[in-house]
Amino acid sequence: MSKKKFKAEVNQLLHLIIHSLYSHKEIFLRELISNSSDALDKLKYLTLTEDEFKKLDFEPRIDISFTEGNAKTLTVSDTGIGMNDKDLAEHLGTIARSGTRAFLDSMSGDANKDSSLIGQFGVGFYSSFMVADKVEVITRKAGEETAWKWSSNGKGEYTIDEVSRDTFGTDVVLYLNNEGEEYASRWQLENIIKKYSDHIAFPIYLEYDQTSYEGEGDDKKEKKEHKIEQINAASALWKRSKSELTDEDYHEFYKTISHDTEEPLFYLHTQAEGTMEYTTLFFVPKKAPFDMYQADYRPGVKLYVKRVFITDDDKELMPVYLRFLRGIIDSEDLPLNVSREILQKNRILANIKSTSVKKILGEWSKMAENNPEKYNEFIEEYNRPLKEGLYSDFGNRESLLELVRFKSTIEEGWVSLKGYTERMKEDQKAIYYITGEDETTLRNSPLLEAYREKGIEVLIMDDDIDEVVIPGVGKYGDHEMKSVNRSGADEELKTEKDKEKGKEIKPLLKKIKKVLGDKVKEVKASTRLSDSPSCIVADENDPTVQMQHMLKAMGQKDIPDFKPILEVNPSHPIVVKLKGSEDDALIEDVSLLLLEQAMLIDGAEVKDRAGFVKRLNRIMEMAL
Numbered sequence: 001m002s003k004k005k006f007k008a009e010v011n012q013l014l015h016l017i018i019h020s021l022y023s024h025k026e027i028f029l030r031e032l033i034s035n036s037s038d039a040l041d042k043l044k045y046l047t048l049t050e051d052e053f054k055k056l057d058f059e060p061r062i063d064i065s066f067t068e069g070n071a072k073t074l075t076v077s078d079t080g081i082g083m084n085d086k087d088l089a090e091h092l093g094t095i096a097r098s099g100t101r102a103f104l105d106s107m108s109g110d111a112n113k114d115s116s117l118i119g120q121f122g123v124g125f126y127s128s129f130m131v132a133d134k135v136e137v138i139t140r141k142a143g144e145e146t147a148w149k150w151s152s153n154g155k156g157e158y159t160i161d162e163v164s165r166d167t168f169g170t171d172v173v174l175y176l177n178n179e180g181e182e183y184a185s186r187w188q189l190e191n192i193i194k195k196y197s198d199h200i201a202f203p204i205y206l207e208y209d210q211t212s213y214e215g216e217g218d219d220k221k222e223k224k225e226h227k228i229e230q231i232n233a234a235s236a237l238w239k240r241s242k243s244e245l246t247d248e249d250y251h252e253f254y255k256t257i258s259h260d261t262e263e264p265l266f267y268l269h270t271q272a273e274g275t276m277e278y279t280t281l282f283f284v285p286k287k288a289p290f291d292m293y294q295a296d297y298r299p300g301v302k303l304y305v306k307r308v309f310i311t312d313d314d315k316e317l318m319p320v321y322l323r324f325l326r327g328i329i330d331s332e333d334l335p336l337n338v339s340r341e342i343l344q345k346n347r348i349l350a351n352i353k354s355t356s357v358k359k360i361l362g363e364w365s366k367m368a369e370n371n372p373e374k375y376n377e378f379i380e381e382y383n384r385p386l387k388e389g390l391y392s393d394f395g396n397r398e399s400l401l402e403l404v405r406f407k408s409t410i411e412e413g414w415v416s417l418k419g420y421t422e423r424m425k426e427d428q429k430a431i432y433y434i435t436g437e438d439e440t441t442l443r444n445s446p447l448l449e450a451y452r453e454k455g456i457e458v459l460i461m462d463d464d465i466d467e468v469v470i471p472g473v474g475k476y477g478d479h480e481m482k483s484v485n486r487s488g489a490d491e492e493l494k495t496e497k498d499k500e501k502g503k504e505i506k507p508l509l510k511k512i513k514k515v516l517g518d519k520v521k522e523v524k525a526s527t528r529l530s531d532s533p534s535c536i537v538a539d540e541n542d543p544t545v546q547m548q549h550m551l552k553a554m555g556q557k558d559i560p561d562f563k564p565i566l567e568v569n570p571s572h573p574i575v576v577k578l579k580g581s582e583d584d585a586l587i588e589d590v591s592l593l594l595l596e597q598a599m600l601i602d603g604a605e606v607k608d609r610a611g612f613v614k615r616l617n618r619i620m621e622m623a624l
């Protein structure tokens with residue numbers, strides 16, 4: 001006997017499942033049936049494509065049985081691919097998905113919140129421990145001779161022993177606890193299987209003993225019969241006619257393939273006939289998958305060919321920016337034994353992919369129009385991946401530009417570019433936006449002062465991806481998108497009076513530039529400031545301060561030192577007074593302080609901190 005310890009993550013997950021999902025404990029059965037169905041899918045594929053498996057006697061089925069009495073048990077068996085000892089240790093002793101630890105650590109400990117979040121992760125096999133004191137998995141891998149028994153009480157350890165099993169496949173035996181004993185009942189099981197698994201493509205049988213009576217009075221005899229009854233329709237849900245299917249059918253199917261405990265936010269079922277014959281069924285989870293921002297995220301779309309499962313591990317089936325989609329693609333036109341290499345450059349698949357993406361984006365745009373509340377929920381989770389699409393999916397950029405949302409200085413909540421252009425001032429030409437790391441800082445930025453005064457809307461872009469994506473987009477319709485953080489964005493705001501004032505302080509600007517030297521690229525009169533004396537902006541083609549931070553964070557070295565442009569507000573009392581000053585030492589201090597305060601507000605680093613404090617103190621002393 002070999003005794004092993006669960007990896008720490010497993011213990012954490014077990015604890016979480018037991019404490020946050022007890023009110024939905026019956027989902028354990030959906031999870032076990034779903035695992036069996038996956039195991040059958042995998043073996044079915046091998047029996048159709050690999051010579052050594054073609055000769056196997058494969059009758060795909062799932063059997064559920066139970067024992068009553070003192071020791072109540074429930075067994076879920078399948079004739080699927082099975083596991084060997086190595087598989088068991090790997091799949092039922094660890095969690096191989098990266099980011100698991102961080103995800104589990106982020107859970108709040110509040111059962112209500114956690115129960116909805118755990119759906120992002122997927123519940124799986126370990127949910128059995130909600131209803132069982134002990135779980136045994138007796139399994140033999142197809143093509144191998146040795147069978148194995150995995151056994152655990154879910155308390156930190158498990159054992160793996162060699163046992164015998166006549167055929168390949170898996171039995172999961174639950175020794176039901178107080179929470180679970182109600183499931184040792186024909187009626188209960190029949191109800192749950194119907195509810196959760198009617199769409200499973202393989203037959204599910206329930207075994208039970210039926211007692212009946214024969215004869216009358218004293219002759220009455222009890223008769224016990226052992227029955228095996230098929231409970232589900234055993235047809236792939238996506239192949240059924242859409243008109244037959246209800247929202248609930250789709251929701252249950254989604255939960256089975258995603259292991260999510262919540263209903264999906266959106267689904268789209270397409271049955272294409274004609275030159276190309278295929279079916280797709282896509283879902284959007286309510287909560288973004290926990291690994292959405294990991295390079296090794298788990299893809300959520302499964303490929304089938306003529307209802308035979310091919311792979312669930314192909315990231316190319318859908319564009320990367322749509323990696324949060326869950327669902328299936330089932331093609332009638334692909335050969336069964338498609339290899340990975342063939343898949344990647346297959347025209348049929350490429351066609352299904354591009355048609356599907358167009359259709360999905362179209363449906364989301366309808367959602368935005370017809371159900372803004374739901375669309376808001378969608379945007380809260382998926383705005384960022386959609387923005388990724390703006391640079392990675394050029395062909396759909398127009399549609400994506402209609403789908404992405406931004407925060408704004410004028411409207412509350414999320415705004416669209418279309419909405420922005422509809423609200424634009426009559427003579428306004430450009431769409432203005434400000435980028436940075438933090439919404440509050442941006443909203444208080446001196447760069448916005450003149451826009452606010454003139455009632456011009458500015459989009460607040462506090463997502464680091466905005467910096468990269470939006471300049472690449474450049475235009476929305478006829479309107480150029482201009483970053484308020486850059487020099488030149490205020491051209492449109494300039495009045496004759498501004499130009500006049502700019503001229504008046506030219507000599508002062510020269511003096512300031514002389515003091516600042518090559519700390520700045522240029523010193524200019526600003527038209528965008530009203531309450532603040534100065535601000536810094538980036539030259540039109542230089543990266544902004546935030547973008548430089550991001551490049552550094554992404555590991556880019558040798559970023560040249562881009563110098564900012566200092567803009568000075570000609571109407572500000574400090575500047576007006578400075579203009580009349582003859583005190584060179586004071587001009588020097590104030591010039592430097594004008595730059596330093598502008599840098600601080602922008603989130604840039606002030607390198608000479610000691611000098612800054614000294615200057616500040618000198619000025620304070622003078623003022624007191």
Ligand code: ADP
Nearest residue numbers: 035036039080081082083091122124125126170
């Ligand atoms: P998930 O199904 O999300 O991967 P689970 O914890 O439910 O997570 O299962 C872990 C793994 O154990 C599965 O991915 C599969 O490889 C294996 N497994 C579970 N049940 C079975 C089964 N009945 N037959 C074969 N393999 C199984």
